[in-house]
Amino acid sequence: MSARQGGIRLNIRRVTKQFGDRAVLKEITLDLNAGEFVAVVGRSGCGKSTLLRLVGGLEKANEGTMLLDGRELEGIDPDTRLLFQEARLLPWKKVLANVQIGAKTGERAKAREALRLVGLEERADEWPGVLSGGQKQRIALARALAGAPRLLLLDEPLGALDALTRIEMQRLLERLWLEQGFSAVLVTHDVSEAVALADRVVLIEDGAVTLNIPISLARPRERDSGFAYYEKMILDRVMGSDPERAPSGVPALRPDYSFTI
Numbered sequence: 001m002s003a004r005q006g007g008i009r010l011n012i013r014r015v016t017k018q019f020g021d022r023a024v025l026k027e028i029t030l031d032l033n034a035g036e037f038v039a040v041v042g043r044s045g046c047g048k049s050t051l052l053r054l055v056g057g058l059e060k061a062n063e064g065t066m067l068l069d070g071r072e073l074e075g076i077d078p079d080t081r082l083l084f085q086e087a088r089l090l091p092w093k094k095v096l097a098n099v100q101i102g103a104k105t106g107e108r109a110k111a112r113e114a115l116r117l118v119g120l121e122e123r124a125d126e127w128p129g130v131l132s133g134g135q136k137q138r139i140a141l142a143r144a145l146a147g148a149p150r151l152l153l154l155d156e157p158l159g160a161l162d163a164l165t166r167i168e169m170q171r172l173l174e175r176l177w178l179e180q181g182f183s184a185v186l187v188t189h190d191v192s193e194a195v196a197l198a199d200r201v202v203l204i205e206d207g208a209v210t211l212n213i214p215i216s217l218a219r220p221r222e223r224d225s226g227f228a229y230y231e232k233m234i235l236d237r238v239m240g241s242d243p244e245r246a247p248s249g250v251p252a253l254r255p256d257y258s259f260t261i
């Protein structure tokens with residue numbers, strides 16, 4: 001199987017989501033090709049997680065349609081897996097049993113294989129409580145992979161990790177995505193992370209897509225000058241769009257700026 005065959009195609013068409021009378025997403029249209037990796041960035045509260053929850057079938061849109069391989073999405077799709085900032089492991093189940101929860105038929109062999117993919121096979125018989133934050137997230141990733149997902153939805157899954165673990169996890173995610181061929185949507189505050197992982201970066205501002213750019217960098221991604229170019233370009237766009245952060249005449253970026261928005 002080629003690396004790209006396993007992914008699902010997603011089409012989001014004029015989707016609106018309201019909470020009360022407030023529209024959090026306003027006629028969003030977005031397409032994800034089979035096997036594509038898209039990162040969604042934007043300021044806190046712009047609607048990123050809401051979009052992911054809609055695609056994951058955890059919320060219902062008020063208007064518009066969402067299609068998975070051309071079929072209308074109805075609730076939670078069996079080929080979709082979600083990963084959140086917290087690993088959400090069951091503390092009363094050992095590592096392998098936690099991973100097994102993700103397998104469609106609950107098979108132990110699938111769970112073992114998924115643990116091997118994240119490099120933690122030797123921790124199978126331990127309790128989640130003894131693992132580090134990074135290891136817990138790798139177990140959560142294994143639980144998702146055990147279900148052979150065709151679409152992986154990642155809601156800031158590396159947000160609570162230290163900087164080095166975060167970069168290691170980004171590399172692991174990229175490698176697994178290349179090997180397994182699932183489609184992926186990553187919500188992140190970290191522009192650097194978006195550039196490290198995505199084929200395309202989408203910016204949401206006030207519930208609408210305002211930027212949708214392909215990242216034309218070779219894989220595996222190196223943090224070279226091309227990488228820095230995309231980082232700065234996207235960050236400039238995000239920062240420049242906020243008049244409070246970038247008042248006229250004042251540069252939006254300082255030499256010590258971080259890539260987190």
Ligand SMILES: Nc1ncnc2c1ncn2[C@@H]1O[C@H](COP(=O)(O)OP(=O)(O)OP(=O)(O)O)[C@@H](O)[C@H]1O
Binds near residue numbers: 043046047048050
């Ligand atoms: N269940 C809900 N009921 C009411 N309002 C909600 C609900 N879920 C989200 N919202 C509101 O919708 C807006 C978008 O929230 P969302 O979590 O999608 O933003 P976000 O871009 O993911 O933010 P962050 O980066 O801080 O996680 C926010 O104003 C939030 O308060």
